Amino acid sequence: MVLENQDNRNLWEKIGDYFSANSIWMKWYCTGCGAIELPPTMTSRFDMERLGMGPMATPRQADVMLITGYLSTKTLRRVIYSYEQMQDPKYIVAFGSCTINGGVYYDSYATINQLDKYIPVDLYIAGCMPRPEAVMNAFADLISMIKKGQANGWRHYQENYEWYKKNQLDSLEEVIIHDEFHE
Amino acid sequence: MTVMNFVYGFIILLAAFIFQTTITGFNRKVTARIQKRYGPRWYQQFLDIFKALRKSSITHGWIFDFGVIMALGGIMATVIFIPVAGFEAFPNMDNVYIISYLLAIGMLGMAMSAAGSGNPWASIGVSRALTNMLAYDIPLMIVIFTLIFAFDTASVSEIAAMQQGMGILGWNAIRMPLGGIVAFIALFGMLGKKPFDSFIAPAEIASGPMVEYGGKHLGFMFILHELMTFIEVSLILNLFFGGGSSILVYAIKYAILYTLVNIISQVMPRYKIDQAVKFFYRVPLVFAIIQGLVVIFLGWGVSVWF
Numbered sequence: 380m381v382l383e384n385q386d387n388r389n390l391w392e393k394i395g396d397y398f399s400a401n402s403i404w405m406k407w408y409c410t411g412c413g414a415i416e417l418p419p420t421m422t423s424r425f426d427m428e429r430l431g432m433g434p435m436a437t438p439r440q441a442d443v444m445l446i447t448g449y450l451s452t453k454t455l456r457r458v459i460y461s462y463e464q465m466q467d468p469k470y471i472v473a474f475g476s477c478t479i480n481g482g483v484y485y486d487s488y489a490t491i492n493q494l495d496k497y498i499p500v501d502l503y504i505a506g507c508m509p510r511p512e513a514v515m516n517a518f519a520d521l522i523s524m525i526k527k528g529q530a531n532g533w534r535h536y537q538e539n540y541e542w543y544k545k546n547q548l549d550s551l552e553e554v555i556i557h558d559e560f561h562e
Numbered sequence: 563m564t565v566m567n568f569v570y571g572f573i574i575l576l577a578a579f580i581f582q583t584t585i586t587g588f589n590r591k592v593t594a595r596i597q598k599r600y601g602p603r604w605y606q607q608f609l610d611i612f613k614a615l616r617k618s619s620i621t622h623g624w625i626f627d628f629g630v631i632m633a634l635g636g637i638m639a640t641v642i643f644i645p646v647a648g649f650e651a652f653p654n655m656d657n658v659y660i661i662s663y664l665l666a667i668g669m670l671g672m673a674m675s676a677a678g679s680g681n682p683w684a685s686i687g688v689s690r691a692l693t694n695m696l697a698y699d700i701p702l703m704i705v706i707f708t709l710i711f712a713f714d715t716a717s718v719s720e721i722a723a724m725q726q727g728m729g730i731l732g733w734n735a736i737r738m739p740l741g742g743i744v745a746f747i748a749l750f751g752m753l754g755k756k757p758f759d760s761f762i763a764p765a766e767i768a769s770g771p772m773v774e775y776g777g778k779h780l781g782f783m784f785i786l787h788e789l790m791t792f793i794e795v796s797l798i799l800n801l802f803f804g805g806g807s808s809i810l811v812y813a814i815k816y817a818i819l820y821t822l823v824n825i826i827s828q829v830m831p832r833y834k835i836d837q838a839v840k841f842f843y844r845v846p847l848v849f850a851i852i853q854g855l856v857v858i859f860l861g862w863g864v865s866v867w868f
């Protein structure tokens with residue numbers, strides 16, 4: 380997605396990106412299979428806190444959202460809600476082939492096939508499911524992307540909001556959630 | 563009161579923030595080692611705070627914003643009155659009462675702001691936090707009143723100075739062992755460490771009062787939390803563990819006390835809030851009352867080593 384490589388951040392943004400890159404709080408959205416890969420990534424075997432990453436309780440506090448696998452259309456609404464609650468700058472990492480092209484659920488009536496039509500994905504991790512090594516590697520990549528100012532999905536979302544909204548509505552008909560918490 | 567007092571106050575504030583944040587970062591590493599992990603960099607806590615301040619932020623109304631500022635203001639004002647190894651920004655104003663009243667401003671500001679976010683988890687968290695405060699405060703206050711009665715002064719620095727010169731035997735925690743135990747347990751409650759962290763439980767109530775904070779608000783809350791930790795640990799250190807004769811001794815004792823609390827809390831489970839209250843009213847309250855009676859009627863521990 381990153382075609383142009385010119386760096387037109389000012390000094391403040393560079394300093395800010397240094398902090399953002401070295402302290403990433405994450406919120407994982409674990410309706411897919413991938414949630415089970417995260418406990419070993421967090422705990423003593425792989426220890427993601429080395430990279431300055433840690434889990435956070437709510438989307439408002441988080442910097443990166445991990446979409447760990449397939450998304451049914453019903454959960455996609457929640458993902459969009461959560462994503463829009465996060466504060467800029469925010470990033471999305473999508474796990475597994477299900478988020479790239481639908482994976483084994485490519486012809487399911489209930490799941491979406493391509494996540495970045497609905498929300499801007501900064502980084503994909505291929506695999507079904509990616510192992511913790513791959514996850515750690517992806518986090519290292521995310522850090523270097525943020526440092527170089529290339530993880531601009533959130534800006535892309537703001538600039539192309541109509542396009543994303545149209546895709547969301549095409550698939551979901553409405554993004555509004557009807558349940559006891561949202562009415 | 564001259565300009566210099568305010569300059570000193572500012573220095574204490576800055577030093578407290580940098581020192582406590584470093585200690586917190588160090589303790590994150592200690593925690594990681596307990597869990598057999600490598601752990602983050604020692605300055606990770608600084609990165610986290612500045613990162614949070616860098617992000618965008620959203621308001622949930624006037625009360626939400628005002629509460630954060632009120633809490634931070636109240637806590638900063640309290641830090642200025644904390645005596646550090648005999649060094650005071652405003653001499654003769656380090657009264658226990660001043661500190662506890664100013665601290666209340668910060669706590670109430672936090673509660674107000676969290677409740678102003680309108681999130682039910684925040685309300686649950688706040689109610690738990692205040693219940694927790696009620697639980698640890700009563701035993702602790704009984705012990706502190708005992709100290710005030712015994713030494714005829716409410717000045718934190720004077721109580722700290724009286725314990726020095728006799729090594730470890732001079733500490734109030736040793737002279738009045740039951741009171742020392744109460745203070746040490748209450749410190750867990752004050753800092754919100756396990757087993758008394760039910761109000762911040764991230765998996766159960768989505769971090770309680772903090773649930774709606776993001777970006778700059780969250781950054782302010784982190785700064786506030788560091789300063790509050792400094793106040794609480796300093797208070798217990800000064801009153802029960804002899805303060806410090808020099809800044810260096812103070813810093814070392816402070817680090818040891820905080821790290822000890824952290825290490826113990828890492829191997830603890832979590833009390834439900836009603837269990838926490840029951841525990842505080844069953845064990846520390848009884849200890850505190852016995853200690854009070856011993857000091858008042860027998861006078862043990864007040865001048866026994868003199």
Ligand code: SF4
Nearest residue numbers: 412448449475476477
């Ligand atoms: S990519 Fe594979 S492991 Fe991941 S959600 Fe899809 S089916 Fe599950």
